[in-house]
Structure formats: C-alpha cells, structure tokens
Amino acid sequence: MFDVEKVLQKEFKAWRRSPQRATAALRRWAPQLGAARLVQLLGAMKQTSLETNVYHFGAAISACASWLTALELLKFMKLQQVQPNVVVYGGAIGLCDWPMALHLLDQMHQDQAFFTTDRWSHPPSFVEVAPNVVVYNAAIKAADWMHACALLEQMHQELVQPDVVTYNSLLRSCNGQWSLKLLQQMKRKKLWPDLVSYNTAMDVLQKSSSWREALEMWRTMPPSPDVVTMNTAMLALVKGSRWPDALVVLRSMPEKHLSPSFISYNIAIKACEEGGRWDVASELLSSMARRRLKVTRISYNSFLSVLQKCGQWQLALEILGSVPGGPDTVSFNAVMSACERVGQWRFTLQLLRQMQQDQAPPDEVSYSAAISACDKVGQWEVALHLLSSMALARVAIDLIACNSAMAACSRAGEWPHALQLLRCMADFLIEADAASYNAVACECRAWPLVVAIVAEMLDEAVRPNSITVTTAMASIEAAEAWSVALELIRLGAVRSSADAMDLAVVACCQAGAWPEALRLLDATPSSAGSAQSGSSPGLSALLMVCEQEHLKELQASLLTRAASAMVDGTALARVVQAEPNLLGSRVGRGPTELREQLLPTLLRTEDFTRTKLYSKELLLLRSVLVADPSPASALEAMDSLGRSLGEAGVWAKFAGGAKSSTLCAAAAGICGREPLVLEIGTYCGYSAISLAALGAQVVTVEMDPFLVGIARCVLAHVGLSSRVSVFTGHSKLLLPRLRRISGANGYKLIFMDRWGAQYPEDLMLIEELGLLSLGGVLVADNVLRTVAAEFLWRVCKQDPGKYETMILPVTEVSEASDEDWMSVSVHTAAAGPGQSPTVIAGESDRSLPGQWMELQKRSELMRVRTTNSFVSKSEIQEVKEQAKKIFLMSSVGPS
Numbered sequence: 001m002f003d004v005e006k007v008l009q010k011e012f013k014a015w016r017r018s019p020q021r022a023t024a025a026l027r028r029w030a031p032q033l034g035a036a037r038l039v040q041l042l043g044a045m046k047q048t049s050l051e052t053n054v055y056h057f058g059a060a061i062s063a064c065a066s067w068l069t070a071l072e073l074l075k076f077m078k079l080q081q082v083q084p085n086v087v088v089y090g091g092a093i094g095l096c097d098w099p100m101a102l103h104l105l106d107q108m109h110q111d112q113a114f115f116t117t118d119r120w121s122h123p124p125s126f127v128e129v130a131p132n133v134v135v136y137n138a139a140i141k142a143a144d145w146m147h148a149c150a151l152l153e154q155m156h157q158e159l160v161q162p163d164v165v166t167y168n169s170l171l172r173s174c175n176g177q178w179s180l181k182l183l184q185q186m187k188r189k190k191l192w193p194d195l196v197s198y199n200t201a202m203d204v205l206q207k208s209s210s211w212r213e214a215l216e217m218w219r220t221m222p223p224s225p226d227v228v229t230m231n232t233a234m235l236a237l238v239k240g241s242r243w244p245d246a247l248v249v250l251r252s253m254p255e256k257h258l259s260p261s262f263i264s265y266n267i268a269i270k271a272c273e274e275g276g277r278w279d280v281a282s283e284l285l286s287s288m289a290r291r292r293l294k295v296t297r298i299s300y301n302s303f304l305s306v307l308q309k310c311g312q313w314q315l316a317l318e319i320l321g322s323v324p325g326g327p328d329t330v331s332f333n334a335v336m337s338a339c340e341r342v343g344q345w346r347f348t349l350q351l352l353r354q355m356q357q358d359q360a361p362p363d364e365v366s367y368s369a370a371i372s373a374c375d376k377v378g379q380w381e382v383a384l385h386l387l388s389s390m391a392l393a394r395v396a397i398d399l400i401a402c403n404s405a406m407a408a409c410s411r412a413g414e415w416p417h418a419l420q421l422l423r424c425m426a427d428f429l430i431e432a433d434a435a436s437y438n439a440v441a442c443e444c445r446a447w448p449l450v451v452a453i454v455a456e457m458l459d460e461a462v463r464p465n466s467i468t469v470t471t472a473m474a475s476i477e478a479a480e481a482w483s484v485a486l487e488l489i490r491l492g493a494v495r496s497s498a499d500a501m502d503l504a505v506v507a508c509c510q511a512g513a514w515p516e517a518l519r520l521l522d523a524t525p526s527s528a529g530s531a532q533s534g535s536s537p538g539l540s541a542l543l544m545v546c547e548q549e550h551l552k553e554l555q556a557s558l559l560t561r562a563a564s565a566m567v568d569g570t571a572l573a574r575v576v577q578a579e580p581n582l583l584g585s586r587v588g589r590g591p592t593e594l595r596e597q598l599l600p601t602l603l604r605t606e607d608f609t610r611t612k613l614y615s616k617e618l619l620l621l622r623s624v625l626v627a628d629p630s631p632a633s634a635l636e637a638m639d640s641l642g643r644s645l646g647e648a649g650v651w652a653k654f655a656g657g658a659k660s661s662t663l664c665a666a667a668a669g670i671c672g673r674e675p676l677v678l679e680i681g682t683y684c685g686y687s688a689i690s691l692a693a694l695g696a697q698v699v700t701v702e703m704d705p706f707l708v709g710i711a712r713c714v715l716a717h718v719g720l721s722s723r724v725s726v727f728t729g730h731s732k733l734l735l736p737r738l739r740r741i742s743g744a745n746g747y748k749l750i751f752m753d754r755w756g757a758q759y760p761e762d763l764m765l766i767e768e769l770g771l772l773s774l775g776g777v778l779v780a781d782n783v784l785r786t787v788a789a790e791f792l793w794r795v796c797k798q799d800p801g802k803y804e805t806m807i808l809p810v811t812e813v814s815e816a817s818d819e820d821w822m823s824v825s826v827h828t829a830a831a832g833p834g835q836s837p838t839v840i841a842g843e844s845d846r847s848l849p850g851q852w853m854e855l856q857k858r859s860e861l862m863r864v865r866t867t868n869s870f871v872s873k874s875e876i877q878e879v880k881e882q883a884k885k886i887f888l889m890s891s892v893g894p895s
Contacts, residue, residue: 023059052080058088070095074104086132094138101142105131105151133160141169148173164191171200176208195223199232206236215240227258234267243271247280262293269302273309281306297324297331304334313338317347329360336369345373345382352386362393368400375408380417383408387421397428399436406439415444434465441468447475451484473503486511489520505538510733514545518554537730540703544729548737559705571618574601575709591629591717598713599625614706616645616653620684621710624717631693634718635660638686639813646814649873654686655753655781656813659822663687663751666779666824667694670748678738678771680731680762681753685711685724692723696749699741703730735765746773752780755866756788757859763791776827778803784821785812785876787859787883789852795825796892802829809894819880821894851886 014021022045045052057077070092077084084092089108093101108131131139136155140148148170155162167186171179179201186193193201198221205214214236218229225233230253237246250268253260265288272281281303288295300323307316316338323331332355339347348370355362367390374383383405390397402425409418418440425432434457441453450472457464464472476485485507508517521538539562546555556576563572578597602622620638627637635656642652655663667677674697679688682702688711692698702708708728715721725741727734731754750772752759759780766772783792795803803825812818848856858879887893 023055052082054082054085054088057082057084058091066095071100086130086135089131090135090138093135093142096142098139098143098147101139102147105135105139108135131158131160133163133166136160137163137165137169140166141172143173145173145175145178162189162191164194164197167191167193168196168200171197171204174204176205176210176213179204180213195226195229198223199226199228202229202232202236206232206239209239211236211240225256225258227253227261227264230256230258231261231264231267234264234271238267238271238274241274243274243277246271260291260293262288262296262299265293266296266299266302269299269306273302273306276306276310278303278306278310278312278315295324297328300324301328301330301334304331304338308334308338308341311338311341313342313344313347326358327360329355329363329366332358332360333363333365333369336366336373340369340373340376343373343376345370345377345379348373349382349386362395364390364396364398364401367395368398368404371401371404371408375404375411378408378412380405380408380412380414384417384421397430399430399433402428402430403433403435403439406436410439410443413443415440418443432460432462434462434468437462438465438467438471441471447472447481447484450475451488454488469503473507476507483511486513486516489516502536502538506541506730506733509541509545514542514549514551517542517545521558537703540705540729541733543705544727544733547728559709563706571601572614572706572709574598575618575621575706575713578709578713591625591719594713594717595625614710616650617684617707617710620654621713624714629717629719631689631718631720634689634714635686638684642813646812646818650814652812652814654683654813656686658810659781659813659820660687660690662808662810662822662824663779663781664690664694666777667691667696667749670696670777675748676742676745678742678747678750679753680735680750682711682726683707683753685714685726687751687753688715688724688726689718689720691749691751692720696723698724699727699738699747700724701727701729701731701734701738703728731762732765735762735769735771739769739771742771744770746771746776748773749777749779752778753782755859755863756780756783756786756791757856757863759783759788759791760794763794772827774827774829778823778825778827780823780825782820783807783823784819784880784884784887786863787855787879788823789855789859789883789887790848792823792887792892793848793852795823797890802827804828807892807894849890852890855883855886 045056054077057073074084074088074092077088086108089104093104096104133155136151140151143151152162152166152170155166164186167182171182174182183193183197183201186197198217202214202217205211205217215233218225218233218236221229230249234246234249237243237249247268250260250264253264265284269281269284272278272284285295285299285303288299300319304316304319304323307313307319313335316335320327320331320335327335332351336348336351339345339351352362352366352370355366367386371383371386374380374386387397387401387405390401402421406418406421409415409421422432422436422440425436437453437457441450444450454464454468454472457468472488473485476488485504489504489508505517505520508514508520517538521542539558543555543558545551546558559576560573563576575598578594598621602618602625620641623637623641624634627633638654639656642654642656645652667675670677674695677691677696677698679691679698679700682688682700684707685700688698688700692715700711702711705728708726711726712721715724715726727738750766752762754762763778766778772778778795780788780791782788792807795805796807805823805825808822808824810820810822812820862876862879884893
C-alpha cells in the first residue's frame with residue numbers, strides 16, 4: 001500500500017536537493033495512484049516545505065490514466081496557488097471528452113485575459129496560458145465534427161497555425177467525403193499528408209460505406225503502406241462484398257515486407273463470413289497459432305459467426321469450449337443462432353442455461369435466438385415461457401423476441417395466442433411493426449380478421465408490406481369478396497411494393513373495376529420495371545380484361561408502353577404493333593405481310609444474350625419467319641435453334657424433340673373429330689402447333705403478354721390461327737372462364753407446361769371445374785426438371801383410383817443427355833356429388849410426405865429465383881438427382 005509519510009521520509013533529502021527527481025517520481029507513480037493519493041502526496045510536500053511547482057503538477061497530470069484524476073489535480077493546483085500553464089492545460093485536455101475539453105480551453109482563455117491585464121505587463125514564462133497548436137490538437141481530437149471545425153476556425157482567428165496533427169485529428173471526426181476535402185486542403189496549405197493521414201482517411205471512408213474511394217486512395221497514396229493501411233483496405237473490401245480480394249491482401253503482406261497482425265487475421269476471418277467459407281476461416285485461425293499471434297476471444301467469435309452463417313452448428317458447439325478466456329455472450333449467441341437456423345431448439349435452450357452458469361449473461365439476442373428456434377419446430381408453449389423468462393431475468397423484451405413468439409404461436413395454429421401477445425406489446429413499450437401484424441394475419445386465414453388487422457395497421461401508422469397485402473388478397477380471393485379488396489385499395493393499404501400493387505390490380509380486374517386497375521397500374525412503384533418481363537400479374541390481368549371487353553386500343557397502349565420501358569425493346573415493340581391486328585381474328589395476317597413487318601427489325605437483333613429479356617424468344621420468332629410457312633418447317637426451325645441454345649448451355653424451354661413425340665403420342669389416342677385440347681403455358685407456340693397439326697382445336701393460356709404476341713405471330717405465319725386460340729392471363733383467372741368453351745364435356749386433353757411447383761394449383765382448378773373429360777388425358781412436362789413433387793404425389797399416390805398415370809423418360813431438345821420426365825395421366829373416375837374433387841370415395845387421402853414437401857418448397861424457391869436471377873446448371877442437376885432418388889424410393893418414376 002502506498003504510504004505517503006514513508007515516501008517523504010525516504011525521498012525528502014533527494015527531492016530537496018533536486019526538485020527534478022520529484023517531478024520524475026510523480027510522473028512514474030501517477031498512473032497507479034488515484035486523485036486522492038496524488039493530492040495527499042502533493043499536499044504533504046507543501047506541508048514539509050518541499051517545493052510544489054507547475055512542473056510537479058504538470059508531470060502528475062500528464063501521467064494520469066483518468067481525466068477525473070487530472071481534473072482533481074487541476075483543481076487542487078489552483079487551491080495551492082500554483083497557476084497552470086499551457087503544458088498542464090494541454091495534458092488535461094488530452095485526457096478529457098469534448099465537453100470538458102472545451103470547458104478547459106475556455107478556462108485557458110480566461111487565464112490568458114487575466115495575465116494580459118495591466119498588473120501583468122511582463123508575465124513570467126511559467127504562466128504562459130495562451131492555447132498553442134498542441135493544445136488545440138488535443139481539443140480537436142476530443143471534439144465531434146462540428147466543434148472540431150469551430151476550433152479550427154478559432155485557431156485561424158488567434159493566428160495559431162494548424163499542422164499535420166491538427167488535420168489528422170480533424171480526419172478522425174469527419175464523415176467520408178469530408179476526408180477527401182481535408183486532404184486536398186492540407187495540400188493547398190503545403191501540409192503534406194503523412195501515413196497517419198491516409199490511414200485515417202481510408203478508415204473514415206470505409207466506415208461511411210465509401211469503400212470504393214477508400215480502395216482508390218490505397219492504390220494511389222504516396223507513402224508506402226503499413227499494416228494499418230492493409231487492414232483498412234481489407235475492411236473496405238469486406239464492406240464492398242469483395243471478400244476474396246481481402247484474403248489476397250492478407251497473403252500479399254509478406255511480399256511488401258509487412259507482418260500481418262492478429263487484427264489482420266481477424267478481418268480475414270470476418271471476410272470468410274461474408275463468403276460463407278468456414279474452411280478458409282478455420283485455416284486462418286490455425287495459421288494465427290502457427291505464427292504465434294495472439295488468438296483472442298474476438299478471433300474465435302468471428303470464426304463462430306462464420307460457422308453460424310454456414311450452418312456448421314455441430315462444429316460451432318465443439319469450438320465453443322475452446323474460446324480463449326471462456327466464451328462470452330457474443331460467443332454463445334453465435335452458436336445459438338447456428339443451432340436456431342437448423343431448428344435444434346433443445347441445444348439452443350441448453351446453451352441458454354449454460355450461459356447463466358458460465359457468467360455470460362443472456363441478452364435480447366440470446367433469448368430471441370432461442371424463441372426463434374422454438375418457432376421453427378412448433379414449440380409455441382416453450383417460446384411463450386422464454387418470453388416470460390426474459391422479464392424475470394430483467395432482460396428487455398424487444399420487438400424481435402415478440403415477433404418470434406407470435407410467429408411460433410401462429411404457425412402452430414394457435415393464432416389467438418399470437419393475437420393476445422400483439423395486444424400486450426404496448427405493455428412492454430414495444431411498437432408493433434408489419435411483421436408483428438403479419439404473424440397473426442398469415443395464419444388466421446379468416447378474411448374479416450385479416451382485413452381488420454390491416455385496418456388497425458393503418459390506424460397505428462404501420463405500413464402494410466407485401467406479405468400483409470398478399471395475405472389479405474389471398475383471403476379475399478378465397479372468399480371472392482372483391483368489394484372488400486376495393487375498399488382496402490381506397491384506404492391506401494396496398495402501396496407497399498410493386499408486388500402488392502400487382503395483387504390489387506388483379507383484385508380490381510376480378511371485381512370488374514378495370515378503370516381502377518388501370519389507375520393502380522400507373523401508380524405502381526417502378527411499374528415499368530415490374531412489367532418489363534411481361535410476367536407482372538397486374539399487367540396480365542388487365543390485358544385479359546382488355547381481350548374479353550374488346551378494349552383493343554387500351555391493350556395496344558399498355559403493351560407498347562411496357563415494351564418501350566424495356567432496354568432495347570424495339571423488336572418487341574414491332575411484335576406488339578403487329579399483334580393487335582390478330583386479336584379476335586380467326587385468320588390473321590399472311591406470312592408475307594408478317595415477314596415484311598417483323599423480319600427487318602428481327603434480323604438486326606443480336607444473337608442470344610443471357611441478360612437481355614426475350615432475347616431467346618425473339619430468336620425463335622426470327623427462325624420461324626425465315627423458314628417456310630408450314631407447321632413442319634416451323635417446328636424444325638425451332639428444334640434447330642433449341643439444339644444451338646443447348647450447345648451454349650441454355651435451356652430451350654419448349655417441349656420439342658422427344659417431348660413433342662410423347663405429347664403427340666398421347667394426343668393420338670384421343671377419340672372424336674377435332675378434339676378440344678387445353679394447353680396451360682403457351683410460351684412461343686411450339687406445342688400448340690404440334691397439337692393443331694394433328695387436327696386438334698387448341699385453347700392455350702399464357703400469362704406473359706409479350707409471349708402471347710410472339711406465339712400469335714408464329715401461329716399466323718404457319719396458318720394455324722384459326723385452329724389455336726391464345727388467351728392472355730393467369731391460369732387461375734382464365735380457367736373458370738374457359739369452361740364455357742369446353743362446356744359440360746370438358747377437354748379431351750390438357751397439357752400443363754409450366755413450372756412443376758405450380759401444377760397443384762392448376763390441377764385443383766381442373767378438378768373443381770370438371771375441365772378434363774372422363775377418359776381424357778392429362779400430360780405434364782418438366783415434372784423432374786422443375787420437381788413437380790406435390791403434383792406427382794397427387795396423380796400417382798394420393799388418388800390412385802382417379803388417374804392411371806405413366807411416367808415417361810424424355811430428353812430436352814437443347815441437350816440429349818439432359819434427362820427429364822413427363823407424366824401422362826388418364827382420368828378414370830370423377831368425384832361424386834358433394835365429394836371433394838381431391839378425394840375419391842373409398843380411397844384414403846394420404847398427405848404429402850415430409851421429404852416430398854421439402855422438394856416442393858425447394859422447387860418453389862428455385863422458381864422464384866429463376867424469375868429474378870440465373871440458377872446454375874449444376875444446382876438444377878443437384879436438385880434433379882435428389883428428387884429422382886426420393887421419387888424412385890416411393891416407386892414413382894419410369895417403369
């Protein structure tokens with residue numbers, strides 16, 4: 001224990017002979033002694049007649065570890081009538097936060113004013129208190145950006161010249177773009193930025209998301225980079241999602257004669273999280289140990305975050321016990337999140353209990369991960385118990401935890417509990433967001449309650465999102481309460497996204513309010529963008545109404561506007577200009593006229609470009625128009641282009657080659673003269689031509705209006721417009737209307753050529769409406785490639801007395817080695833009066849097995865991704881092989 005009296009007895013004589021020794025001793029002891037003992041020591045020195053001057057106090061203040069200690073000494077200094085000078089003030093300011101730093105700077109100005117009065121015509125040098133550049137630098141370093149700029153201006157007013165350190169301190173407090181301006185200002189003042197300047201500016205830029213500017217500075221900075229520079233460059237690369245380049249920078253450090261620090265490796269491990277490379281992160285962690293670098297808890301926490309993102313929950317559990325110094329809350333949270341992602345709720349709860357034993361107190365993230373894990377496996381009661389445990393543990397119940405608990409209740413069918421929790425959120429001082437309301441709305445399914453929830457959201461100024469609107473519109477659609485949909489639209493509930501507005505447009509069309517639908521389409525956020533692909537449900541529904549109401553001018557206007565909004569949409573615009581003349585016509589234009597109107601533009605189009613919309617389809621139209629105007633020539637031209645596309649690694653998408661032969665063989669067995677055939681998914685008209693050439697009368701449905709135009713031009717060129725009727729619209733909207741064409745007899749053959757995950761919806765409508773005649777044939781394409789899991793289960797397993805189904809192996813026209821399956825089902829029994837169309841009397845309604853359900857979900861996710869981005873061939877092949885294995889295990893496949 002520090003004994004002041006013993007110190008004085010031991011050092012008294014030496015300090016009296018040489019006061020500098022007292023100064024050195026104070027500087028040495030100050031970091032360990034608090035304010036009270038320093039004051040006691042300096043006071044005792046004064047009482048024993050030892051000199052205590054400004055240098056003693058200055059040495060003690062400059063060595064203080066705490067700004068509170070420094071201020072106590074400054075206060076005691078004045079009580080001892082020792083006047084602080086600029087060095088003392090500078091040392092104190094360097095320890096303070098900015099409000100106190102500015103206060104001390106103001107005190108210096110007051111002291112300066114005092115010593116420049118008449119009584120001090122020649123003040124002694126030791127009371128020099130005019131702030132100099134060092135003092136201002138310390139104050140600027142402590143200040144925020146606005147106060148730092150004010151201090152710089154004050155320096156100019158007091159003729160204190162800023163130096164490089166001044167600007168370096170300014171750089172630390174500025175935002176991204178100001179760092180570039182400050183560097184330019186330094187150069188104008190002949191203050192050349194040093195390595196610290198560039199490192200600080202780069203750090204500021206990457207933190208403010210200006211990572212490109214930070215990297216450009218790194219490449220062009222005059223000083224040779226140091227480890228700090230390289231670390232900052234790595235951070236910028238990670239911020240810009242260029243994680244592989246960050247690893248390259250780490251490996252390049254030795255070439256620049258730089259030794260990576262443990263911080264460098266921590267950043268590299270963080271980069272692996274961005275790229276999902278846990279194996280690389282593991283090697284980096286091992287490399288740190290080999291290089292004898294300090295492997296900290298931060299390093300392990302970063303590695304655990306990588307494992308969490310990569311789904312390596314078992315390895316994360318194993319690593320948790322190896323965290324240096326023991327795992328902390330962040331460590332546990334990473335492992336719990338890894339377990340939560342895969343539904344390992346028991347491990348998550350076990351970790352939550354272990355946190356309390358290991359003195360790593362659970363926080364909001366910990367409880368939210370545990371509750372979310374319970375949500376994934378339907379443990380809603382445990383989720384509610386955890387929520388109440390948060391309050392008992394004095395952990396603030398947050399929005400994420402509440403939403404997860406509500407979702408757990410709803411998904412388990414206990415939506416009344418979710419609704420009760422929604423009502424209690426105000427008691428926890430939590431404002432519900434759209435996800436809170438969605439947790440209740442998505443599962444209750446009763447449209448009056450869903451609509452009431454949407455109305456409450458609007459009252460609470462919570463903006464409904466696309467999930468809310470989708471749920472509301474689905475419940476309204478199921479009840480066919482279209483007037484309610486119109487009311488929600490008028491309340492402004494559907495302006496959350498383009499998808500939501502699309503659904504609202506469809507609702508208006510169903511309600512017969514097409515002018516309202518047109519107004520909404522015009523107001524849709526990025527409406528041109530949503531219509532660019534032609535797959536916008538709203539645009540398709542409105543064009544369907546235009547066809548049925550014979551609104552040709554409006555239809556042409558909508559199509560032209562959508563085509564014009566596309567990048568390089570000239571060729572499509574020409575198709576649109578030709579296509580309206582075919583509407584309602586059973587004859588259409590002749591081949592010569594079509595060629596003259598379309599070929600000059602189509603011949604100027606580029607060859608296939610993956611990123612260009614409708615590039616492949618326009619090439620198909622061009623190949624047909626340059627061929628002889630006959631069905632056989634058109635089919636051969638399309639097959640030839642399909643093979644060329646296959647060589648380029650592109651899916652041809654139409655049912656050509658072996659698929660066409662299978663379809664025609666199924667159609668050949670249909671009885672009757674000019675049998676009526678329904679096709680769901682026209683694409684460019686290949687299958688419609690094949691069926692019509694056999695003598696069938698074809699009714700075909702296509703949602704994409706641009707593909708409708710291309711198909712009608714193809715059909716007109718081969719002279720089959722009178723045998724094929726192409727309708728624009730979604731199958732779920734059109735099929736009820738097309739029943740009038742088939743009448744009570746139904747269609748002799750129905751060909752489904754869409755994505756496999758969509759077939760169950762179509763099959764349900766076909767059965768409910770009685771569209772397929774008894775003894776009729778149902779053919780489905782792409783049942784393996786697009787994994788039509790639920791559909792195959794329905795026609796092969798669930799209703800064995802309803803369909804006799806054969807699975808046939810086929811190959812794609814674009815690649816002979818690309819295996820696919822087609823299903824051919826003969827309708828052998830119809831539902832009796834009052835029976836569900838999905839269950840035949842005497843047959844068991846076996847539900848979809850878990851593995852098949854997972855395949856169905858994956859198929860739907862892949863379908864969504866294909867509409868927004870490119871799905872690799874290897875991924876499609878992987879999913880196909882997995883599906884094939886599961887199908888064959890259930891005896892579903894080619895015989």
